[in-house]
Amino acid sequence: MxxxxxxxxxxxxxxxxxxxxxxxxxxxxxxxxxxxxxxxxxxxxxxxxxxxxxxxxxxxxxxxxxxxxxxxxxxxxxxIGRTFQLTRIFPRLSVFENVHVAVQRAGTAGVLKHWTTARERQRVDELLDFVGLSSLRDLPAGSLSYGQKKLLEFATILVSExxxxxxxxxxxxxxxxxxxxxxxxxxxxxxxxxxxxxxxxxxxxxxxxxxxxxxxxxxxxxxxxxxxxxxxxxxxxxxxxxx
Ligand SMILES: Nc1ncnc2c1ncn2[C@@H]1O[C@H](COP(=O)(O)OP(=O)(O)OP(=O)(O)O)[C@@H](O)[C@H]1O
Ligand SMILES: [Mg+2]
Missing domain, CATH: 3.40.50.300 (P-loop containing nucleotide triphosphate hydrolases)
Incomplete structure (x- = not known):
């Protein structure tokens, strides 16, 4: 179908x-x-x-x-989620913060339930684990390799399921x-x-x-x-x- x-x-x-x-x-x-x-x-x-x-x-x-x-x-x-040909991430925010922003945005858009801060942070860590970026979570996103940036962007779109x-x-x-x-x-x-x-x-x-x-x-x-x-x-x- x-x-x-x-x-x-x-x-x-x-x-x-x-x-x-x-x-x-x-x-x-x-x-x-x-x-x-x-x-x-x-x-x-x-x-x-x-x-x-x-x-x-x-x-x-x-x-x-x-x-x-x-x-x-x-x-x-x-x-419907999408990525861009050139990644769109916030280079000065950490890897963790980039995904956290996406979680909060999805909450505001009504795509996700409004979560407690603890649940939000847990969800961010689950997603970083899924894309294999857990060990880089506190680095500025701008310092990631190109491929890692793409994985980070991928994590941000998975937020809204x-x-x-x-x-x-x-x-x-x-x-x-x-x-x-x-x-x-x-x-x-x-x-x-x-x-x-x-x-x-x-x-x-x-x-x-x-x-x-x-x-x-x-x-x-x-x-x-x-x-x-x-x-x-x-x-x-x-x-x-x-x-
Ligand atoms: N905003 C725009 N203003 C003017 N022309 C544009 C714009 N966006 C795309 N084009 C033109 O439209 C055509 C299709 O571009 P598009 O980017 O969709 O191709 P693509 O298949 O994604 O190419 P690539 O594989 O190189 O990414 C091209 O001729 C491009 O120059
Ligand atoms: Mg293209």
Missing amino acids: TLLEAVDVSKSFGGIQALSACCVRVEEGEIAGLIGPNGSGKTTLFNVMTGYERADAGSVRLRDKNLTGASPRAVFTQG PRVILLDEPAGGVNPTMITYLAERIQTLNGEGVTFLIVEHNMEFVMGLCDRVSVMHRGSLIAEGTPAEVRRNPAVLNAYLGD
Whole structure:
């Protein structure tokens, strides 16, 4: 069953057509991949799906809810979490404080119950443990490696227990050990019922992790299928070679 979908979404920036009648769907319970050459519109599609950009045309649906034009906060309260291609963390706050801020924000947005300070702090430590950053909890977040920052950002979106998580290039610039670790964490969450849509250029990561892969080229969906199907689709190869 389709959980989240973008239907015929178009978006242009001045003269640049970033999305052109783009259709991408995410099935409930799957780990879906979204690939395509640089500039094919993947991040713009994420931005439209999560309320950070408004589409010129088309719609975004979460099951039977219309999320077209909804604000980022409204999308967040519907249980959709996302990361950004460049991490968004507070560099001067500690690792612990970054997650704590996210816990408090989720409480304010009504996504989490208002917890006691002790329960909040316990939750932060659980999440840092889950992403493997416990030993770094008191360091300024700005001192983490790029991969560690990405894991920290991942922890902050897990705070609100989203049922759908959109990841924009989670493995980009991250070392192989940490990529493997991240893939395991994604699989663990998926086993608990969390649905994923992952944009990633690392083909080994995408093909190894995803149940189904959608391919974008010049703002439109040009192929979708299992990793094996997508890999042998000539249109996909052409899109990459042509750019
Ligand atoms: N805010 C913006 N203003 C102007 N043009 C933009 C803006 N955002 C995206 N674009 C343009 O839209 C097109 C799609 O960009 P987008 O970032 O969505 O691609 P992408 O598939 O995520 O690429 P990459 O793999 O490099 O991250 C590109 O031509 C880009 O330059
Ligand atoms: Mg992008």
